Each structure stands twice: as structure tokens, then as C-alpha cells.
Amino acid sequence: MNYQSTINQLKRHEGLKLKPYKCTAGKLTIGYGRNLEDKGINxxxxxxxxxxxxxxxxxxxxxxxxxxxxxxxxxxxxxxxxxxxxxxxxxxxxxxxxxxxxxxxxxxxxxxxxxxxxxxxxxxxxxxxxxxxxxxxx
Known part of the structure; x- marks a missing residue:
């Protein structure tokens, strides 16, 4: 699999947000679409x-x-x-x-x-x- 192409595409589609925001589903999100409410951080x-x-x-x-x-x-x-x-x-x-x-x-x-x-x-x-x-x- 070409991970770099997938990464580039996701970055383009998600966009980069360096501060938390509510996504269209109302979830607290950061970065390139990281769902902080469901996934959080490790x-x-x-x-x-x-x-x-x-x-x-x-x-x-x-x-x-x-x-x-x-x-x-x-x-x-x-x-x-x-x-x-x-x-x-x-x-x-x-x-x-x-x-x-x-x-x-x-x-x-x-x-x-x-x-x-x-x-x-x-x-x-x-x-x-x-x-x-x-x-x-x-």
C-alpha cells in the first residue's frame, strides 16, 4: 500500500487543526481529524x-x-x-x-x-x- 498517498489525501480532506474543535458529528477533534472523545490519545x-x-x-x-x-x-x-x-x-x-x-x-x-x-x-x-x-x- 502507498501510505504516503493515503496520508496526503487524508491531510487534504481532513485539514489540520492545531486546537480542539467540534467536527460535523459534534465530537471534540484535533489535528487531522483525531476524535478526542472516542479515541483520545495514548x-x-x-x-x-x-x-x-x-x-x-x-x-x-x-x-x-x-x-x-x-x-x-x-x-x-x-x-x-x-x-x-x-x-x-x-x-x-x-x-x-x-x-x-x-x-x-x-x-x-x-x-x-x-x-x-x-x-x-x-x-x-x-x-x-x-x-x-x-x-x-x-
Missing amino acids: KSEAEEMLLRDICEVEERLFDAGMLDSQNDARKAVLINMAFQLGFNGLLGFKNMLEAVRRHEYELAGKEMLNSRWAMQTPNRAKELYDQMVTGEFQ
């Missing part, structure tokens, strides 16, 4: 998406100078928070970010816990607090 696709998303967040934090002179565990805290809250959401933690910049990690941790985010996701916040304060993965 674990390796999810892992690939996660890695790409982490790299994008890390690059943005790096470009903003937020990862300078931090060890891997503390970088991971900032990446984790930006991943969950979005880059702009993380920027709302002005006092925490300033404390991180000054290497005042106990204060940074306290600022993390003194937030609506910590009340909404207490287990995650506590783990990341411990990681920020100790500089070690939990």
Missing part, C-alpha cells in the same frame, strides 16, 4: 506532549532570567508552578520570585504557601514548598 503521545510543554515553560522562564543560579530542584518548582498556573500566573507571585532571586528560600516558600493557589492545591503546594526550602526533590 500514553506515549501524552508523554511527548508533556515533555514539549515542559520545554516551552522552561525556555520562557530561562529567557526571563528566572532560572539563573537555581539548582535543578528549585528550577523544577518554578517550572511546575508555571506549568499549572501559566507564565502570567507565576508572575503574580512577585514576593516569592523576588525571594528566589535573592536566594531566600525559606521566605520564598512562605510566600508560596501564603496564596490562594496553596489553598486550592494544598498537597502540591506543600511538596513544592519543601522542595523550594530544601533545594532537594521530594
Whole structure:
């Protein structure tokens, strides 16, 4: 079978949509007609998406100078928070970010816990607090 011709034809017929949309059957769809409701994605696709998303967040934090002179565990805290809250959401933690910049990690941790985010996701916040304060993965 000529897979390339079949692929080219399907691409032409389906069209590429990089954001989810409802197809004519009302199903949530993405890409070249991937039915997310019935088929979803597999674990390796999810892992690939996660890695790409982490790299994008890390690059943005790096470009903003937020990862300078931090060890891997503390970088991971900032990446984790930006991943969950979005880059702009993380920027709302002005006092925490300033404390991180000054290497005042106990204060940074306290600022993390003194937030609506910590009340909404207490287990995650506590783990990341411990990681920020100790500089070690939990």
C-alpha cells in the first residue's frame, strides 16, 4: 500500500487543526481529524506532549532570567508552578520570585504557601514548598 498517498489525501480532506474543535458529528477533534472523545490519545503521545510543554515553560522562564543560579530542584518548582498556573500566573507571585532571586528560600516558600493557589492545591503546594526550602526533590 502507498501510505504516503493515503496520508496526503487524508491531510487534504481532513485539514489540520492545531486546537480542539467540534467536527460535523459534534465530537471534540484535533489535528487531522483525531476524535478526542472516542479515541483520545495514548500514553506515549501524552508523554511527548508533556515533555514539549515542559520545554516551552522552561525556555520562557530561562529567557526571563528566572532560572539563573537555581539548582535543578528549585528550577523544577518554578517550572511546575508555571506549568499549572501559566507564565502570567507565576508572575503574580512577585514576593516569592523576588525571594528566589535573592536566594531566600525559606521566605520564598512562605510566600508560596501564603496564596490562594496553596489553598486550592494544598498537597502540591506543600511538596513544592519543601522542595523550594530544601533545594532537594521530594
